Structure formats: structure tokens, C-alpha cells
Amino acid sequence: MDMEHRANLEIIAPSKDEAIRKGLEQLGLSRDQVDIEVLDEGSGGLFGLGGRQARVRLTVKPADGAAPPAKPTPARPAQPAAAGAPVDTENLVSITQATVEELLSHMDVRAQVSAYMGEAEGDEPEAPVMVDITGGDLSFLIGRQAETLQALQLITRLIVGKEVGHAAHIIIDVENYRKRREDSLRQLAQRMAQQAVSSGRRQNLEPMSPAERRIIHIALRDNPEVTTESTGEEPRRKVVIVPRS
Numbered sequence: 591m592d593m594e595h596r597a598n599l600e601i602i603a604p605s606k607d608e609a610i611r612k613g614l615e616q617l618g619l620s621r622d623q624v625d626i627e628v629l630d631e632g633s634g635g636l637f638g639l640g641g642r643q644a645r646v647r648l649t650v651k652p653a654d655g656a657a658p659p660a661k662p663t664p665a666r667p668a669q670p671a672a673a674g675a676p677v678d679t680e681n682l683v684s685i686t687q688a689t690v691e692e693l694l695s696h697m698d699v700r701a702q703v704s705a706y707m708g709e710a711e712g713d714e715p716e717a718p719v720m721v722d723i724t725g726g727d728l729s730f731l732i733g734r735q736a737e738t739l740q741a742l743q744l745i746t747r748l749i750v751g752k753e754v755g756h757a758a759h760i761i762i763d764v765e766n767y768r769k770r771r772e773d774s775l776r777q778l779a780q781r782m783a784q785q786a787v788s789s790g791r792r793q794n795l796e797p798m799s800p801a802e803r804r805i806i807h808i809a810l811r812d813n814p815e816v817t818t819e820s821t822g823e824e825p826r827r828k829v830v831i832v833p834r835s
Contacts, residue, residue, distance in 0.1 A: 610646055702724050721760060786833045807829065
């Protein structure tokens with residue numbers, strides 16, 4: 591069988607061995623049933639910053655007259671992205687999950703990581719990669735006012751963005767914290783809006799991140815009795831709920 595017509599698969603992962611392992615799992619084959627070509631050994635760096643992930647190509651060996659090997663599960667080759675070029679979503683999700691797993695490994699954190707494509711909301715130009723981290727008591731990964739979670743998300747975006755050659759929109763959640771927080775903020779918005787209407791006074795909320803302020807604004811944008819505005823300077827910027835006159 592000619593090399594160009596043999597089934598092959600490219601995999602990107604934090605290390606060469608990890609890439610080979612994942613490739614064999616996807617193909618459903620053993621190591622002696624494939625030819626392995628290391629396309630990029632990758633390079634290290636603190637939490638992967640300043641480094642590259644490894645990239646390998648696994649090509650199915652000819653059957654030599656025996657029954658052909660099991661057909662690999664369909665998968666698009668993980669081609670490296672040129673700077674500024676879009677990367678396919680399957681590859682983006684794979685790189686993101688591998689990056690978060692590596693970060694948690696450096697932090698000696700045992701947890702399950704699941705990455706998948708979300709849906710673009712409102713005026714967002716692209717859908718985000720959603721990452722769920724679960725397992726045991728992971729409250730320390732959230733931190734005070736979600737500072738640790740935001741830092742983990744920022745580092746992940748930097749690493750993945752460097753790998754794919756363009757900005758990566760990634761949202762990380764730990765033990766469903768973000769959803770619980772969003773639900774709490776929406777309830778707070780409605781409660782404070784009612785208070786603003788009943789008292790006739792502006793209601794100042796606590797300082798919040800831009801993402802949390804956006805939740806408040808969206809929750810009340812269709813309320814005919816109040817308007818919202820943001821005041822102050824970062825990191826003390828906050829939402830003010832104003833009753834309509």
C-alpha cells in the first residue's frame with residue numbers, strides 16, 4: 591500500500607508520548623500496527639508558556655496479506671494553524687483540553703477535564719470553547735471572587751492562542767461555579783431592580799468583573815421600569831440600577 595493512501599492521523603498533545611497514546615486510542619490499534627512520525631517534539635516552559643505542544647503523525651501499516659486493521663474512527667487531521675488563520679473546532683477543543691490538563695498536573699490537582707464547543711451569545715463573534723473541571727473539593731481553584739479561576743482561564747487562553755496562532759475564546763468552569771454565580775446574579779438583578787422602583791432611588795451593586803456586569807445588564811435590559819449603567823474604575827467598577835422617571 592502506498593504511503594499516500596494509507597490511513598493516517600495527526601495528534602497534538604503536551605508531550606510526544608501523550609500524543610502517541612491518544613492517537614492509538616483513536617485508531618483502536620497497538621503501537622506495532624502503525625508507523626509513527628514525530629512532526630514536532632514540542633518544547634517546555636512554565637505551564638507551557640513560551641513553549642509548544644508536541645505533534646505526531648500515526649500511519650496505519652500495511653496488513654501484509656492479513657485481515658486489514660480496524661478502520662479508525664473518523665477524525666480530521668490536526669493541522670498546525672498559520673498565524674492568524676482559523677483552526678478547526680475539533681483541534682481547538684483537543685488543544686484546549688490538553689492544555690488545562692497539563693496546567694492542573696503542574697498544580698498537582700487531580701480532576702476530570704471536559705472540553706467542548708459552546709454557543710455564541712448575543713453579539714459574540716465566535717462560539718467559545720467550554721471547559722468543565724470536576725472532582726472532589728476544588729474550591730481553591732475558584733478562589734476569592736473567582737480570582738484563581740480567572741487566572742487559570744487567562745493562562746489557558748494565552749497558551750492555546752499561542753499554539754493556534756490567534757486569540758482563543760475559552761470559558762473555564764469549576765464544579766458548575768459559573769452557572770451558580772450567573773443564576774445568583776440574575777436573581778440579585780431582579781431583586782435590586784424591584785428595590786430601585788419601590789424606593790425611587792438608584793441602587794449601587796458591588797464591584798464586579800466585566801463578565802458579571804454584563805450578566806446584570808442583560809438581565810435588566812428589557813425591564814421597562816429601570817435602566818442600568820456602569821460606573822467607577824477597574825477593578826472597582828460596578829453596575830448602578832436607575833429607576834425610570
